[in-house]
Amino acid sequence: MSDWQPDALLAGFEQLRLEFPADYDGPVVATLVRLPGPRRDRAALYVHGFVDYFFQAHMAERFAAEGYAFYALDLRKHGRSLLAGQHPCYCSDLSEYYAELTRAIEVIGLEEGDVPLLLAGHSTGGLLAALYAHEGEARARLGALWLNSPFFDFYAPSPVRAQIAAAAALGRLFPFLNNPNRLSALYPMSLHKRYRGEWDFDLRLKPIEGFPTYFGWLAAIRRAHARVHTGLAIACPVLAMHSDRSEQASEWRDSLMSADIVLDVADMKRWSPGLGAEITLCEIPGGMHDLVLSRREPRERAFAELFGWLQRRGFGGTSQSVATAASAQST
Numbered sequence: 001m002s003d004w005q006p007d008a009l010l011a012g013f014e015q016l017r018l019e020f021p022a023d024y025d026g027p028v029v030a031t032l033v034r035l036p037g038p039r040r041d042r043a044a045l046y047v048h049g050f051v052d053y054f055f056q057a058h059m060a061e062r063f064a065a066e067g068y069a070f071y072a073l074d075l076r077k078h079g080r081s082l083l084a085g086q087h088p089c090y091c092s093d094l095s096e097y098y099a100e101l102t103r104a105i106e107v108i109g110l111e112e113g114d115v116p117l118l119l120a121g122h123s124t125g126g127l128l129a130a131l132y133a134h135e136g137e138a139r140a141r142l143g144a145l146w147l148n149s150p151f152f153d154f155y156a157p158s159p160v161r162a163q164i165a166a167a168a169a170l171g172r173l174f175p176f177l178n179n180p181n182r183l184s185a186l187y188p189m190s191l192h193k194r195y196r197g198e199w200d201f202d203l204r205l206k207p208i209e210g211f212p213t214y215f216g217w218l219a220a221i222r223r224a225h226a227r228v229h230t231g232l233a234i235a236c237p238v239l240a241m242h243s244d245r246s247e248q249a250s251e252w253r254d255s256l257m258s259a260d261i262v263l264d265v266a267d268m269k270r271w272s273p274g275l276g277a278e279i280t281l282c283e284i285p286g287g288m289h290d291l292v293l294s295r296r297e298p299r300e301r302a303f304a305e306l307f308g309w310l311q312r313r314g315f316g317g318t319s320q321s322v323a324t325a326a327s328a329q330s331t
Contacts, residue, residue: 003016003017004016004034004036005017007033007080008080009055009080009202010033010055010057012035012036012057013033013034013035013036013057013060014033014034014036015031015032015033015034015080016031016032016033016034016107017029017030017031018030018031018032018100018103018104018107020076020099020100020103023096024092025077025083025085025086025087025090026083026085026086027083028076029076029081029083030073030074030075030076030081030100030103030104031073031074031079031080031081032071032072032073032074032103032104032107033054033071033072033073033074033080034069034070034071034072034111035057035060035061035063035064035070037064037069039069039111039112039113040067040068040069040112040115041067041115041116042067042068042069042115042116042117042118042143042315043068043069043070043071043108043112043115043116043117043118044063044068044069044070044071044117044118044119044120045071045072045073045101045104045105045108045117045118045119045120046059046070046071046072046073046120046121046122046125047072047073047075047101047119047120047121047122047125047126047128047129048072048073048074048075048078048079048122048125049122049123049124049125049126049151049290050089050123050124050151051078051088051089051183051206051207051210051211052078052079052122052123052124052125052206053074053078053079053080053201053202053205053206054072054073054074054079055199055200055201055202055206056072056199056290056292056293058292059292060072062303066307068118069108069111069112069115071104071107071108073100073101073104075097075100075125075128076091076096076097076100077089077090077091078205079202079205079206080205082205087176087212087214088211088212089211089217090175090176090214090216090217091217091220092175092216092217092219092220093220093223094127094128094131094220094221094223094224095131097128097132098132098136098137101119101128101132101136101138102136102137102138105117105138105141106138109141116143116144116314116315117141117142117143118142118143118144118145118146118310118315119132119133119142119144119145119146120145120146120147120148121145121146121147121148121150122148122149122150122290123148123149123150123151123262123263123289123290124151124221126147126148126149126150126151127150127151127152127221127224127225127228128224129145129147129150130145130147130150130228130232130234130238130275131224131227131228131232133145133232133234133235133236133238133276134232134233134234134275134276139234139235139236140235142235142236143236143313143314143315144236144237144238144239144310144313144315145234145236145237145238145239146238146239146241146306147238147239147240147241147268147272148241148290148291148292148302149241149242149243149260149262149263149265149268149287149289149290149291150240150242150268150272151221151263152225152228152229152263152267152268152270152271152272153225153229153263153264153267153270153271154225155246155248155262155263155264155267164218164222165222167179167215167218168215168218168219168221168222169219170215171214171215171216171217171218171219172216172219174215174216175214175215175216175217175219176214176215176216177214177215177216178212178213178214178215179212179213179215180212182209182210182211182212182213183209183210183213184250184261185208185209185210186249186251186252186256186261187261187262187289188206188207188208188210189208189252190256190257190261190288191288191290191293192208195208196252196257197293199293228271228274228275229271229274230274231274231275232274232275232276233276233277234275234276234277235276235277236276236278237278237279237280237313238272238275238276238278238279238280239280239282239305239306239309240268240272240275240279240280240281240282241281241282241283241284241291241302241305241306242260242265242268242269242281242282242283242284242287242291243259243260243265243283243284243285243286243287243288243289243291243294243298244265244283244284244285244286244287245259245260245265246259246260246261246263246264246265246266247259247260247261248261249261257288257295258286258287258288258294258295258298259286259287259288260287260288260289261288261289262289263289265283268281269281280309282305282309284298284301284302284305285298285301286298287299287301287302
């Protein structure tokens with residue numbers, strides 16, 4: 001395709017703007033980002049989480065080193081796709097994103113040919129990817145699904161869950177009511193190099209204080225969770241990956257750098273087996289919520305486990321990855 005442009009956020013990457021019919025916020029776009037290179041015999045499409053966008057250049061480079069054409073999607077109203085006047089990160093139903101996933105898969109087919117395709121989703125992107133793999137228009141094109149700490153339930157005590165349910169019920173009538181307290185700053189602070197992390201990302205697109213959590217969005221997430229809890233019928237193999245533990249805190253402590261402090265890994269273990277016929281659960285000791293943004297050892301273990309799993313399912317992979325995965329499994 002001829003409309004690829006240099007990406008304004010990541011040097012060496014390209015972006016393609018995808019336009020869709022207007023919705024309740026006006027014009028709608030999504031942005032497909034790629035690491036350009038020669039045609040490969042396999043491809044990956046990555047979907048980010050809530051209050052998030054694609055900035056993990058090291059992940060794209062790792063996929064390229066393993067022989068994959070790498071693409072990432074900034075969903076509508078997120079990151080590169082957020083337009084003036086829109087409600088950031090909002091959707092009234094997760095199925096609103098299906099159109100851009102289908103279009104991205106079509107573009108990858110045009111660019112790379114009919115090659116095995118891995119769909120990868122992190123957190124809310126993992127929830128979306130699972131639902132799309134179950135019922136999306138182009139689900140037959142998916143050769144495998146990788147879920148990086150998928151958002152299958154709220155990590156909250158019973159009183160807070162009751163408050164979420166009440167807010168979601170109110171959100172059906174008043175979707176743009178929101179929680180002014182926003183999200184905890186501890187997780188993004190654990191990532192960004194200006195604070196306690198090692199990563200750089202645009203704080204306008206992924207702010208430390210987050211964006212408002214709209215009650216209509218909560219209603220959409222609760223409906224999506226209910227569908228996962230009922231059970232899905234994903235046809236392709238699924239790798240559900242998560243940390244070995246979760247931790248909650250109201251103030252900083254160093255142990256937060258080696259745990260999922262956003263979601264409960266017990267929920268991932270509970271609901272992942274019901275996604276389809278071939279499900280593999282993989283625990284990454286010391287992993288953070290976004291496993292590929294963890295400290296070096298758990299991050300490398302996550303990559304090794306992923307590429308080893310893919311190689312065993314016919315996607316190929318370097319001998320180094322397979323050997324590293326085998327070593328990780330034996331420790």
